[in-house]
Amino acid sequence: MRIGIDAMGGDLAPAEQVKGALLARSLLGPRDRIVLIGDERRILPLLPGPRKWQDYIDVRHAPQVIGMDEPPVESLRAKPESSLAVMAEMHRDGALDACISAGNTGAFVAAAQMRLRRLRGVHRPGIVIITPTFKGPVALCDVGSNVNCRPQHLHQYAVMAGIYVQTVCHISQPRVGLLSVGQENAKGNPLVRGTHELLRKDPGINFVGNVEGRDLFRGICDLILCDGFVGNVVLKLVEGMAEGVINGLVRELTANLTGAWGLLGSKIKKTAKTILNNYDFNEYGGAPLLGVNGICVICHGVTDYRGIMNAVRGAMVFAEKRINDRIMEMLAATRGAAHV
Amino acid sequence: MRIGIDAMGGDLAPAEQVKGALLARSLLGPRDRIVLIGDERRILPLLPGPRKWQDYIDVRHAPQVIGMDEPPVESLRAKPESSLAVMAEMHRDGALDACISAGNTGAFVAAAQMRLRRLRGVHRPGIVIITPTFKGPVALCDVGSNVNCRPQHLHQYAVMAGIYVQTVCHISQPRVGLLSVGQENAKGNPLVRGTHELLRKDPGINFVGNVEGRDLFRGICDLILCDGFVGNVVLKLVEGMAEGVINGLVRELTANLTGAWGLLGSKIKKTAKTILNNYDFNEYGGAPLLGVNGICVICHGVTDYRGIMNAVRGAMVFAEKRINDRIMEMLAATRGAAHV
Numbered sequence: 001m002r003i004g005i006d007a008m009g010g011d012l013a014p015a016e017q018v019k020g021a022l023l024a025r026s027l028l029g030p031r032d033r034i035v036l037i038g039d040e041r042r043i044l045p046l047l048p049g050p051r052k053w054q055d056y057i058d059v060r061h062a063p064q065v066i067g068m069d070e071p072p073v074e075s076l077r078a079k080p081e082s083s084l085a086v087m088a089e090m091h092r093d094g095a096l097d098a099c100i101s102a103g104n105t106g107a108f109v110a111a112a113q114m115r116l117r118r119l120r121g122v123h124r125p126g127i128v129i130i131t132p133t134f135k136g137p138v139a140l141c142d143v144g145s146n147v148n149c150r151p152q153h154l155h156q157y158a159v160m161a162g163i164y165v166q167t168v169c170h171i172s173q174p175r176v177g178l179l180s181v182g183q184e185n186a187k188g189n190p191l192v193r194g195t196h197e198l199l200r201k202d203p204g205i206n207f208v209g210n211v212e213g214r215d216l217f218r219g220i221c222d223l224i225l226c227d228g229f230v231g232n233v234v235l236k237l238v239e240g241m242a243e244g245v246i247n248g249l250v251r252e253l254t255a256n257l258t259g260a261w262g263l264l265g266s267k268i269k270k271t272a273k274t275i276l277n278n279y280d281f282n283e284y285g286g287a288p289l290l291g292v293n294g295i296c297v298i299c300h301g302v303t304d305y306r307g308i309m310n311a312v313r314g315a316m317v318f319a320e321k322r323i324n325d326r327i328m329e330m331l332a333a334t335r336g337a338a339h340v
Numbered sequence: 341m342r343i344g345i346d347a348m349g350g351d352l353a354p355a356e357q358v359k360g361a362l363l364a365r366s367l368l369g370p371r372d373r374i375v376l377i378g379d380e381r382r383i384l385p386l387l388p389g390p391r392k393w394q395d396y397i398d399v400r401h402a403p404q405v406i407g408m409d410e411p412p413v414e415s416l417r418a419k420p421e422s423s424l425a426v427m428a429e430m431h432r433d434g435a436l437d438a439c440i441s442a443g444n445t446g447a448f449v450a451a452a453q454m455r456l457r458r459l460r461g462v463h464r465p466g467i468v469i470i471t472p473t474f475k476g477p478v479a480l481c482d483v484g485s486n487v488n489c490r491p492q493h494l495h496q497y498a499v500m501a502g503i504y505v506q507t508v509c510h511i512s513q514p515r516v517g518l519l520s521v522g523q524e525n526a527k528g529n530p531l532v533r534g535t536h537e538l539l540r541k542d543p544g545i546n547f548v549g550n551v552e553g554r555d556l557f558r559g560i561c562d563l564i565l566c567d568g569f570v571g572n573v574v575l576k577l578v579e580g581m582a583e584g585v586i587n588g589l590v591r592e593l594t595a596n597l598t599g600a601w602g603l604l605g606s607k608i609k610k611t612a613k614t615i616l617n618n619y620d621f622n623e624y625g626g627a628p629l630l631g632v633n634g635i636c637v638i639c640h641g642v643t644d645y646r647g648i649m650n651a652v653r654g655a656m657v658f659a660e661k662r663i664n665d666r667i668m669e670m671l672a673a674t675r676g677a678a679h680v
Contacts, residue, residue, distance in 0.1 A: 134587070134588035135584075144521055148529060180569075182446075188487070188569070189487040189488060189569050192569075212572075212573070212576045213573040213576030213577030213580060214576040214577065217580045217581060217583070217584035218580065228521070229521055229528070229529050229532075229570070230569070230573055232521040232552075233521065233553040234573065234577060236552045236553030236554040237553030239554055240553060240557045240558065241577075241578065242581075243554075243557070247474070251474075
């Protein structure tokens, strides 16, 4: 398959994007290729001699760049030659089988929706991310694609992200929770109440009911549904908190270590680093945008080469397991059942 | 002043409520009294000989209890003799100057709104909580009273919670942030965009702009505004995360300590406990419900006697600093300015 990487998107672009592409060789089969999309004047100097990469990497020049903070739709219109716009068009035209970007998430989602369109039957695409916890991985959907969710959207996220979690986490019947402000059905806002009804009635979903913020870390469900605004706040809170709490703990611990205990400081710092890596999204395979007619993997803005490599691996799994076909089959079955 | 404590509300009620009331003696002036409201058959056996408490505690019998998970409005209607309903009525009738409960938050908020009514000019009451971080305290409002916020509501929370933060944290011009999914003004949902406009135009508010989930831990603002659904998710996430991350870290650290290092295990556990206490809401003065015509302090459901004592202290500060008068003055000034 041909996997496009937006070489210009992300805080560390293009250096880490190029490095990730180079190191992804070990992941590729003989017929797989990576296409680096972006400003070739900035990409080519980062590559070694042509013989070292031309058998598995192509470079597609795209002179414009959409910045991390530009308004998504407007910037896509204003910059048709941006790496994101070109990559999405190549995917639409069959020149790519998957897209990866650590750039402006809103612009990536907008490009995917405008160029690739949605899968048949999908109301709104949604981003799913798998977050690590001490009780094992937990998936969260949507984490920022759809800030005006309706119950029907969240219901479809249960189906789509459920298939993804089944495949990636090898959980046959993922336990699905609905993020709310209380476990009681009566609580929550209209979105939660409406979604609760839909999930409760769907025998295809292993719905465990409403869950609260703290339940993210309790291992009581495998997939948590929420609208994109809440999901994005949660995602960033978890990142900031893991860093803040662990660094704070290390500071307190090592400050108290005097004399012979001081030797332990480095051991503590090392352990903390290992744990922080568990909360490091570079270690995971990016976050797919579910529901578009293609494969789009979103990386964290600060992703380094490891994140890019993991996204390449994620895109290959997504294709190999035919997740989009399974989503369409499942949505068609759900529609069929609703008509009975 | 007379401070009512719902003796029946909370996971550890009535034991911790009664203990907290007894130990609050040290906080009270000669004319202050505490009124324990609830089932006297359960309260009286927890009290020592009458001489030890009757000079500063009264017991008001209320035979019914509203459970933590009962629907707020319905349960208040069905249980007019519940401790929460009786306490709110006593406050309305002047028999109390403040109310404290660790029980069903929704029912407490509903009782306050129905019996005490709102302060003049207030659209919706909101709950403010001060959360500890390694960069100092951060206030969050609303954390669960209003799950259908409008921009006008959040604007008033900026005013009301701003006054509270000024008073309690001794910050003359609290930096106010609006919780969103991106720092750019164009991002966020309609609520965020509408609120951003109102805050930007109000010269009385030290508005630093939109903030993200991670900014809770960065010390870049003193007060973060969000609707009650998001705020409640955030609050519970922070609790669960602090516990999950720190316990996980301690587990990892101590598991690796063998031989002589093993001696350090208890030191690490002790430090972690100290830090967790920083995230323990028992240590803080409860969360006031701002905007009602009275003083209502909400405690966490698992509050122990320390949380009750801190809520008593919080209620006394609220009264002494005349926070409600200041809120009404400020809202009147804002209305006046809007008419100019």
